[in-house]
Amino acid sequence: MTSTNLASPHGAALDSAAEVQGRSLWQDAWRRLRTNRAAVVGLVVLGLIAVAAALGPLFLPWTYDQIDWDHVEALPPDFANGHYFGTDSIGRDLLARTLFGGRISLMVGILATFVALTIGVTVGAVAGYVGGRTDQLLMRFVDLMYSVPLTFFVIILMVVFGRNFILMFLAIGAVEWLTMARIVRGQTLTLRSKEFIEAARASGGSTPAIIFRHILPNVLGVVMVYVTLTIPQVILLESFLSFLGLGIQEPMTSWGMLINDGAAELEINPRTLIIPAAFMTATLFCFNFLGDGLRDALDPKDR
Amino acid sequence: MWSYFARRVVIGIPTLWAVITVCFFLMRLTPGGPFDAEAPVPPEVLANLRARYHLDDPLWRQYVDYIINLLQGDFGPSFKYHDFSITTLIAQGLPVSMQNGAAALLLAILIGVPLGIFAALAQNTRRDYIISAGAMTGIVIPNFIMGQVLILVFGVWLKDSVLHLPAGGWNDGALPNRILPVFCLAVPYIAYLVRITRGSMIEVLRANYVRTARAKGLPFRLVVLRHALKSALMPVVTFLGPATAFLLTGSMVVETIFQIPGIGRYFVQGALNRDYTLVMAVTILSAGLVIVMNLIVDLIYSFLDPRVRYDERAP
Numbered sequence: 001m002t003s004t005n006l007a008s009p010h011g012a013a014l015d016s017a018a019e020v021q022g023r024s025l026w027q028d029a030w031r032r033l034r035t036n037r038a039a040v041v042g043l044v045v046l047g048l049i050a051v052a053a054a055l056g057p058l059f060l061p062w063t064y065d066q067i068d069w070d071h072v073e074a075l076p077p078d079f080a081n082g083h084y085f086g087t088d089s090i091g092r093d094l095l096a097r098t099l100f101g102g103r104i105s106l107m108v109g110i111l112a113t114f115v116a117l118t119i120g121v122t123v124g125a126v127a128g129y130v131g132g133r134t135d136q137l138l139m140r141f142v143d144l145m146y147s148v149p150l151t152f153f154v155i156i157l158m159v160v161f162g163r164n165f166i167l168m169f170l171a172i173g174a175v176e177w178l179t180m181a182r183i184v185r186g187q188t189l190t191l192r193s194k195e196f197i198e199a200a201r202a203s204g205g206s207t208p209a210i211i212f213r214h215i216l217p218n219v220l221g222v223v224m225v226y227v228t229l230t231i232p233q234v235i236l237l238e239s240f241l242s243f244l245g246l247g248i249q250e251p252m253t254s255w256g257m258l259i260n261d262g263a264a265e266l267e268i269n270p271r272t273l274i275i276p277a278a279f280m281t282a283t284l285f286c287f288n289f290l291g292d293g294l295r296d297a298l299d300p301k302d303r
Numbered sequence: 304m305w306s307y308f309a310r311r312v313v314i315g316i317p318t319l320w321a322v323i324t325v326c327f328f329l330m331r332l333t334p335g336g337p338f339d340a341e342a343p344v345p346p347e348v349l350a351n352l353r354a355r356y357h358l359d360d361p362l363w364r365q366y367v368d369y370i371i372n373l374l375q376g377d378f379g380p381s382f383k384y385h386d387f388s389i390t391t392l393i394a395q396g397l398p399v400s401m402q403n404g405a406a407a408l409l410l411a412i413l414i415g416v417p418l419g420i421f422a423a424l425a426q427n428t429r430r431d432y433i434i435s436a437g438a439m440t441g442i443v444i445p446n447f448i449m450g451q452v453l454i455l456v457f458g459v460w461l462k463d464s465v466l467h468l469p470a471g472g473w474n475d476g477a478l479p480n481r482i483l484p485v486f487c488l489a490v491p492y493i494a495y496l497v498r499i500t501r502g503s504m505i506e507v508l509r510a511n512y513v514r515t516a517r518a519k520g521l522p523f524r525l526v527v528l529r530h531a532l533k534s535a536l537m538p539v540v541t542f543l544g545p546a547t548a549f550l551l552t553g554s555m556v557v558e559t560i561f562q563i564p565g566i567g568r569y570f571v572q573g574a575l576n577r578d579y580t581l582v583m584a585v586t587i588l589s590a591g592l593v594i595v596m597n598l599i600v601d602l603i604y605s606f607l608d609p610r611v612r613y614d615e616r617a618p
Contacts, residue, residue: 266452
């Protein structure tokens with residue numbers, strides 16, 4: 001590459017300019033993120049937990065709903081039996097249940113956030129770009145939803161539509177999109193008056209094309225930060241629903257349910273609370289560190 | 304300015320009405336009714352029950368009746384606690400929830416805001432890291448885990464010591480019964496307040512007018528307290544508006560764990576029992592409080608920041 005530069009006839013000034021590699025905004029952000037120790041640790045630990053939750057159950061001698069009939073009792077960790085973290089009060093392997101519960105919790109977190117992302121970004125981008133009456137109508141609706149106590153709303157939805165795994169993340173997603181819509185709308189409003197959007201419009205781009213090709217890529221950064229901060233909130237909300245008995249149903253399980261079960265026998269068997277609680281809080285910590293790190297990386301104000 | 308608030312109040316009423324309407328129809332669309340959970344009831348009895356609660360009226364009729372009653376301050380009869388009107392239940396539960404909520408709010412402000420300022424002034428030092436890490440912990444650890452652990456420590460392990468606190472119950476609001484639930488309610492809010500205060504204080508301390516104040520030679524303490532604090536509190540106030548509404552209407556988790564007869568626990572039981580009127584009453588109350596609190600937040604803004612003025616015409 002250098003040789004071609006040297007061969008160019010444009011002289012020294014251009015040569016040195018060509019040697020400076022172009023760095024995109026994302027590369028810049030990535031470099032900054034890598035220097036943030038908490039965010040990197042968060043990312044790595046999250047990756048480990050996700051892999052363990054996704055693949056771990058395949059390599060364990062016990063499944064999450066399998067009862068060890070020789071020991072229908074809470075067993076301390078025992079490597080000979082393959083109960084590496086012991087069992088719960090009716091003899092189910094705690095490690096298998098924790099990993100499986102992690103699968104469910106993470107899945108609810110990610111899927112619900114994805115639902116919120118889809119609705120929020122669409123509403124926000126349309127409101128911000130189209131403006132006028134559409135904007136007023138959509139934002140008035142968001143304002144209205146804001147004054148409804150959302151946890152109440154999720155609970156009402158769960159009661160009305162029954163406890164169903166799919167409905168759960170749809171219900172959570174349906175109430176978590178509001179902030180996303182506001183953020184995206186604000187960003188879109190500032191983007192709308194930029195020259196490149198004007199150019200796209202002048203060259204005949206349709207409204208959906210401009211929104212998807214030009215607006216969305218530019219709000220992605222802010223949205224990503226918000227996504228990493230929403231996932232832990234959703235995981236918490238799910239655990240809270242499970243705590244109230246409105247979450248996932250037996251024998252399926254989630255971290256929230258395991259914690260709730262463990263709390264019931266906290267005095268005699270604290271292990272059944274501590275292990276799932278440790279997994280969950282570690283995950284929440286990591287998401288928060290990562291989210292904070294991403295925000296600093298994408299919006300460097302020398303914090 | 305007052306015309307602005309009049310306008311806001313006028314907007315608030317249809318908002319509340321929309322919330323009531325959506326909730327009402329959502330609850331009535333439910334497959335299964337409030338009398339399903341009980342042992343199979345003979346059809347005649349069920350018909351009588353439905354007639355007593357006007358559930359066999361046409362839906363629009365029920366809706367109109369409900370709104371009319373609501374305007375008179377009557378939330379209707381409870382479907383589950385026969386012989387109780389919802390208004391009575393709320394009148395019993397709301398003061399309990401509000402007292403706990405107010406205490407928790409006060410605690411959160413008194414601890415959270417000073418800690419946040421303290422951390423901001425020592426940005427990127429060990430003191431800052433310790434406070435920030437503590438705040439993160441407070442946010443990440445769910446309320447219901449902390450509640451259980453607190454019960455275990457103070458209610459069980461320390462049973463025979465001076466520090467013993469009751470593990471639950473209300474006991475007509477005796478002080479020892481309040482300590483754990485209030486603390487448990489306050490912790491997440493302390494954590495959020497620390498984070499918000501710290502963030503906005505750091506931002507404000509970089510503002511030009513703060514630099515000017517320092518350049519004039521004012522003592523740093525004075526600059527922080529007199530110049531920076533006011534505008535640093537803006538995001539705090541924004542957060543506190545809805546937070547106050549939620550705290551005052553009671554935490555479902557904390558009231559369930561500590562068995563406190565507040566409206567948060569009523570809501571949970573109502574939802575599980577499909578006690579429509581109870582669930583709706585709590586939802587309407589909370590929505591109304593959120594609307595009122597947001598209004599108050601706007602009012603406080605204009606005191607904190609002279610640039611915020613409401614008498615101008617919106618562009």
